[in-house]
């Protein structure tokens with residue numbers, strides 16, 4: 431089970447939304463990280479056979495992406511904005527989607543009960559969709575994506591709007607599902623990738639600027655992250671020279687976490703990078719190269 435993408439390009443008119451993307455996505459959870467507009471949804475829609483590439487090849491479990499009918503049989507897709515008829519109950523909405531997914535009537539009821547258990551929505555099965563919490567709606571979204579036992583699951587921004595507890599529950603569910611599947615999930619939150627994935631790719635303005643293990647992503651920030659104490663009046667000038675990650679006001683002083691390529695100064699304290707730090711470092715370094 432794998433997704434192999436080679437030299438993929440996608441243009442919308444003159445806009446080059448994806449440029450020369452080559453990725454190998456194996457079994458397990460794989461993160462696709464990037465800022466708003468980086469091209470994550472565009473890539474996912476192409477992989478879900480809902481949009482056509484402008485150039486390049488994609489094979490999913492050896493099947494060419496051009497073979498849309500076969501591809502759709504092995505893929506489950508949860509789009510960023512997923513909704514069903516708001517007044518339908520959870521179980522009848524899943525039944526309706528099961529009909530659309532061409533699940534035979536003889537197995538539909540059993541499959542839906544199985545899925546409701548798997549995503550922990552059984553107690554909610556008679557609730558109207560519109561009355562589910564944000565996290566429950568996302569879990570419903572996973573259930574509908576799993577209707578056909580897909581070996582590949584593509585999930586766009588899974589935890590947008592979820593509270594930390596729901597987010598954790600959602601990732602635990604995905605981890606279970608990733609044992610024997612390819613799960614590709616997109617996010618603009620670096621912490622999500624760290625919590626859930628072993629491998630990731632980072633997209634910036636339609637190009638892959640990193641691909642590899644989370645550990646090697648983390649290492650990119652080594653020796654680049656510092657904290658220092660500034661006075662309020664020093665902050666503006668400091669901002670001009672360094673990429674600030676966070677600031678914390680403490681009376682007249684400001685504690686500032688920032689990125690630097692320079693040799694450390696005595697008033698700076700070196701920090702171990704978080705995945706967010708390394709991601710910010712990679713993005714700012716890439717943008718400087720482009721400028």
Ligand SMILES: Nc1ncnc2c1ncn2[C@@H]1O[C@H](COP(=O)(O)OP(=O)(O)OP(=O)(O)O)[C@@H](O)[C@H]1O
Pocket residue numbers: 442447464465466467468469470471472473618
């Ligand atoms: N159907 C379309 N027609 C024209 N341009 C599009 C279309 N879909 C996306 N784009 C453009 O492609 C670029 C990438 O959009 P995309 O939705 O793939 O980014 P994203 O990384 O998923 O962003 P977000 O995190 O905000 O969802 C954007 O500039 C967007 O405006």
